[in-house]
């Protein structure tokens with residue numbers, strides 16, 4: 001696995017927290033609002049840790065671990081509530097964590113325990129198949145699998161299937177990294193969830209929601225930065241999915257009429273990867289072909305007309 005530091009550029013987000021921009025992918029690791037703010041509002045708070053009494057051990061998978069911000073926030077929340085974790089992480093590239101830990105302000109962002117755990121996971125060179133581990137007397141233990149998340153998943157299927165309480169899904173957006181938003185990959189993640197487990201993601205793309213529903217999960221919208229009431233410019237903070245109904249869960253709401261109709265547009269054509277190792281271009285090409293076929297057959301609305309009907313602009317990237 002080659003490292004090329006210049007393709008990752010450190011960025012400061014609106015809340016003052018550390019983030020990265022990937023020139024290779026053409027996308028930031030977090031929204032401009034803030035890496036720490038996002039970790040709390042899109043992952044930790046919608047996880048609703050109040051569901052577990054102090055002393056419980058939660059099983060958690062962090063997909064696209066990156067700088068470790070989502071896990072660090074979760075560790076802090078777990079420590080506050082006297083919870084421990086049995087944790088797994090998946091990540092292709094050791095550079096995001098290395099660059100983050102080298103940054104003084106990133107280290108200042110976290111409580112000593114969370115920082116110590118991130119430091120335990122650091123690997124100067126991470127070859128596919130390598131595993132880093134952490135251990136803490138009160139907070140539990142974890143393993144980070146280095147490599148393509150699709151190739152690493154089988155290593156944890158035996159111990160995690162049907163047992164995970166939380167899956168934090170933070171891949172680059174579907175158009176940039178469709179490999180990790182396919183019916184097959186999201187279906188494999190769904191199989192890991194315990195009956196009351198939750199998959200949480202910042203993403204509210206119709207194709208992703210469709211794939212989650214095809215995996216027999218119930219879905220709900222995560223509160224947008226403006227709150228649970230839907231605003232046309234800011235209509236969702238992401239998606240929660242679970243084998244169980246998510247009705248009445250704090251910070252989650254049922255899909256609005258607008259979001260339901262989004263699922264009837266050609267944007268809801270899911271990404272597919274039947275061989276589980278297809279390249280990005282191939283996945284995008286096949287989806288475009290399927291979208292054209294569906295439009296020819298009729299019964300699917302063009303996403304542009306749905307946008308016009310609901311007065312939406314084009315600028316909302318996490319909804320694509």
Ligand SMILES: C[S@@+](CC[C@H](N)C(=O)[O-])C[C@H]1O[C@@H](n2cnc3c(N)ncnc32)[C@H](O)[C@@H]1O
Nearest residue numbers: 029064065066067069091092093148149170172
């Ligand atoms: C949006 S960033 C994740 C941000 C991260 N959660 C954080 O808080 O810093 C996406 C991450 O996915 C990783 N990635 C990209 N493709 C991957 C793949 N196929 N398998 C595993 N990780 C991948 C990138 O190296 C990057 O760290």
